[in-house]
Amino acid sequence: MAKQYETVIGLEVHVELATRTKIFCGCSTAFGGAPNTHTCPVCTGMPGSLPVLNRQVVNYAIAVGLATNCSITQYCKFDRKNYFYPDNPQNYQISQLYLPICTNGRVEIETQDGKKSVGIHEIHMEEDAGKLIHDEWEDCSLVDYNRSGVPLIEIVSEPDMRSAEEVIAYLEKLRMLIQYLGASDCKLNEGSMRADVNLSVREAGAKEFGTRTEMKNLNSFRAITHAIEGERERQIELLEAGQQVIQETRRWDDAKEYSYAMRSKEDAQDYRYFPDPDLVPVYISDEWIEEIRAGLPEFREEKMRRYRESFDIPEYDIGILTDSKHLADLFEETVAVCNQPKKVSNWLMGETLRLLRERNMDAGDIRFSPDNLAKLISLTDSRAINSSVAKEVFEVMFEENVDPERYVEEKGLKTVNDEGALRETIEKVLAQNPQSVEDYRNGKEKAIGFLVGQTMKAMKGKADPAAVNGILKELL
């Protein structure tokens, strides 16, 4: 290829806010639930119903705005976006067009190419739609309004990103900031974070942007990366063939790893936006902003600095622990109980992350308490249980948050510290395995491992391997 092309990418990221109730009514935002059980006249668009704004939505939006260095619009309004579709019970979505709550921000990202600033054009508040379910059996569509009215913020970036790597770094940064704020759990696979990718290409060095397309239905970082690479190639191929890129919305098919056109600009609907007369303008005072600012959590950089000063753990651990606020909180709370930072870190970075990965969960899903993790650490410290028993107990604790002390007691997993009994068992093992004894005495050091194993088996795992090793060596 003779020409060099530059990819220009801007993102529209929707984030579901972690409020208990919906944006304009008192219905629960809990995920799941039988269809249409989290609904009321307001979020099903019944005649005569009226919306009333949930203040917590504004609190979260301000917090995200402050965390992304935005200006807060102190006089902001809601607008109606009019379009007909059955998942939208009023046939208009309450959103913000003319006076969005946050504008003109930026976040710092870091990739292999170094640090970079990505501009935030605006953040606005809006309501989510319901869900259509097609019933193949009855050949009809049904609608579930449980998600209708769940609060969202849409974060619109400037077209500042140039590669999939930068896009992923930007999304990870947003996700971390928002999770630190507690404003959302930001799960792409469950739809609590959704990203639409606006992408165009231009010849390297060109001043003007090329024609862009918008890609929807991207449910994982992997899909986003593949979609960006595929769309870049598709546009370059068109240009190389002397054709033009059409401004359109495309839908990504993750199974086929291919996108197809949904609608072009010519079919674009006129949403007839206008201020919603059922809602009053939101006036955000200086005091309100300062109250939110004062309540902002310690973000990652600060937290890492503090960990370096307060805890004797490696930089690698600090990086992983602070990647998620849930993990960092759990770390600090457990250390507060047992004061063993390195051991707590080992449990979190090792077994905890392994099980989370295996079960396709994230740190927000951890169920065990700091107290129980501290108890487990003290059980191993006092050699009441050995490390393989500890791993077994941990797995049960991870699933059910059991109290490890009680569990070890009930299941009789405590290490046998009665030296007489241990010596007796070892003597039996030695008598039953004369070949291994001889191998060891002839210099085969490995043979002792087999004898330790046999002893542990005979003790049903409830022996301290170090003690077994000691007695074995003595008897041999």
Place this chain on the structure above:
Amino acid sequence: MRRKPYGQKGMVVAMDILSYTAAGLAAAIKEGRTTAVEAMEAALARIDTAEKDINAYITVDREGALRAAAAAQEKIERGELTGPLAGVPAAVKDNLCTAGMRTTCASKILENFVPAFSAEAVLNLERAGAVVIGKTNMDEFAMGSTTETSAYGETRNPRNPAHVPGGSSGGSAAAVAAGECFFALGSDTGGSIRQPAGFCGVVGMKPTYGTVSRYGLIAYGSSLDQIGPLARDVTDCAVILEAIASHDGKDSTSVERTDTHFTEALVADVKGMKIGIPRDYFGEGLDPAVKDAVLAAAKRLERNGAVVEEFDLSLVEYAIPTYYTIAAAEASSNLERFDGIKYGYRAAEAGGLHEMYKKTRSEGFGAEVKRRIMLGSFVLSSGYYDAYYLKALKVKAMIKKAFDEAFAKYDVILGPVAPTTAPRLGESLSDPLKMYLGDIYTIAVNLAGLPAISVPCGQDAQGLPIGLQLIADSFQEKKLFRAAYSHETFERMEG
């Protein structure tokens, strides 16, 4: 308190239950002179004889109303129901939701719609002891000035059934005028309470925007809509407004007020009250009979001590285009939810989703509603938004400012409710522009969010009632009630 009987002109009715005002009936029930059941039976009997000529109601719940009246009577006797409207039969405009009772907005598209909840204003009425008889006819979705755009047949004026009752709350006004209820609730977006009250010879009041909760009112123009009473006299209006005004957390535009003891203002005394008469309201197009009656009422108030003065309000000619831009824009969006998916009418045999939407809405809405949806969609369209909708909002703010300046000088503004008395049936719909012009004196009040009242001030040569409109500054309902009560009292005394 007994008043001259209402009914068709010239009809002589014996002193009966139907001659009570709402407040008078509540007192009579409380004192045991009559009962809630007798009152309900009398209203239902009047409905039986009058409806074939008047058609004021879309739905009458005979059995429910009698049951509710009997229950109210028991509670009154046990001393559990002591509200100011205890046992009084009331009619409710059919755009106010009533739990379990069909609510149609006079549209085919809601022909079988039964709400799950009642409007806050209806609940407040019931808390005050009123008993709902049924739902009154109106222009479809409150769009019209004659009650002829209803999908359930037009309502006729009880004072002369060849004429319209006005609109859009024409059913409520007619039901009160014909004695088919003791009072009614209506809604006023551009004059829809005041104008039919004027045409039917009853009192109608539009409160300050935000005084009565809109929760449960099926919206037409949300920023202009306000619920209010239609009743036999000014006292009733004050009593009813006191009952229905409330700060409601379910309506973001609802205002918290502490000055809602409106009955305190019922004093026949206007000494020193400053009354402004806008010259702009007495120009071309005003029927001379209306002009004479309104000016005579002003003179009477002046004789009783008011300071009456003419002034230029300005911007009056912009009120109608501004109103039809804003109300239609909001309506085009408010009415989108009527799509055949969730409730109401759905067209049969549609090929797909979009065809279903089109057929449902084409068949379900009447001509005037479609006209306003198209107008509203147009003014909100990309490329036209600034030129029409945004400009209309700016003019609306200027109109409010013109009123602010007037109320710096005057306690109330006095003028006609409408340029003419009630037109004949069928005259208006053929010329919508002319119909729209009929709203010229009432519309600016909604644009500015002000309270205003329509009180009878005589009749024309045909015997059709003439309405006097009094307008006050926001939250100054008490000045309005005082002026209106004084007018009513002096007119009765002086004949």
